[in-house]
Amino acid sequence: MVKVVIAGCGTIGKRVAEAVKKQDDMELYGIADVSQTGGLRTVLSEDGPLHGTHLYASNQEGKENLEEQGFYVEGLLEDQLDEIDVVVDCTPPGVDEANKENLYEPNDVKAVFQGGASDDIAEVKFNADANYEEARGEDFVKVVSCNTTSLSRTMSVVDERFGVESATANLVRRGGDIPQDGRGPINSTIPVTEVPSHHGPDVQAVMPELDITTLAVKVPVTFGHVHMVTVDLEEDISEEEAVQAFEDQPRVRLINAGEGYDSTGKVHEMMRDLERPRSDMPEAGVWRETIDVEDGKLRWIHMVHQESIVVPDNVDAIRAMFDMEDKETSIEMTNEKMHIE
Missing domain, CATH: 3.30.360.10 (Dihydrodipicolinate Reductase; domain 2)
Incomplete structure (x- = not known):
């Protein structure tokens, strides 16, 4: 069971978190952010799809911000890196690079980045249909836009x-x-x-x-x-x-x-x-x-549909990086849990 944290719970992040939560071979360990948005508050609310998911802060300032805004924060993301296997980083460009340098690389944690990230953030630019095999065993992968x-x-x-x-x-x-x-x-x-x-x-x-x-x-x-x-x-x-x-x-x-x-x-x-x-x-x-x-x-x-099309590829990228399934099986598993026809 691969333990996954989603960093950045915006348009893509909240969708990826929900998709990971539905998979049988992955555990959504938590989400991480630095400040409130209406979306973050909604998905964590009692009626929200991520209710009960642990919320971590990406840094100390973020922890203080979130707590001042009324969120319960489990702790800092940095302190959880020994417990998790991969971070799906959905933070803005620049923040993702800092996270890689300061958090993921020093702690030997794999990471999946998004299409807005710089090209040099990961050697493999990933699409499950086109080049699934290239992500096998990789530490860092960028899901394309x-x-x-x-x-x-x-x-x-x-x-x-x-x-x-x-x-x-x-x-x-x-x-x-x-x-x-x-x-x-x-x-x-x-x-x-x-x-x-x-x-x-x-x-x-x-x-x-x-x-x-x-x-x-x-x-x-x-x-x-x-x-x-x-x-x-x-x-x-x-x-x-x-x-x-x-x-x-x-x-x-x-x-x-x-x-x-x-x-x-x-x-x-x-x-x-x-x-x-x-x-x-x-x-x-x-x-x-x-x-x-x-x-x-x-x-x-x-x-x-720009808000959702990359979500299943993020899930497949995780399976490829951990050599969990072949391409066809991973796509089938992801599609079934996300109800993609």
Whole structure:
């Protein structure tokens, strides 16, 4: 039983904590933070999904802050490192580097970092579908960002089945998450003027042989990114073969616009009607009608729920680092406990 602490209980951290808590081969030892947020207070409340989970402070100042704000703090994270096996670090960029240097490395504790971390924080940039084996036995792993995760999931199955000569992805990015009201109000579409955008090189950190270029813009929405992808294939395939490949990928969900799900907002409503926790969609959602094959080119459009898509990969990263299961078994176990179809 691997003992896990989640450091930073924000958008990603609270979701990863809940996912770890559901696994049969992991123990959520506790969560760590430095100050209150509404989310932290809610998830630890009597009706919250993390009620009863031990709360630790990442440092002494954080302990004083949390106690002044009315939280019961079990102690300092540093004092628990002899008892735990791995920390999933969901703290802001810079904080994660300090934690690695001051806490994890000196105490020989493994750590999983998030997509916002610097590239040099871990040698392995991880996506369960694309490079699970590379994380075996590693002490430090970086789970790639939400957009990179979606591209790695979809590109890996296309590359494995048919071979990819080159790819272009155009990204429409959300302006901020639902609680990030400091990012608005917004009345603009903002081009990412770094060309290519960082998403292509990020995917290449997971799939180094992939020839991919990306462009991106940001738009004033809070639920989901949209990717428009064109791939030059190494072999001719049928549209039916492409559809089947996506259907077979365990964390890709085919969405039918013709059934009424023709926008990100309507997909969001679908998740609400299905009573998914927080309306989350950890799968990459590919619109079936957009899958098109012509003259060796495969095209599709998919959406990314930026708040939840990386959560299952964090769980799989832990199993890979401790050599607990093979790729297929880990993905199946995680999906079952998270009710990912």
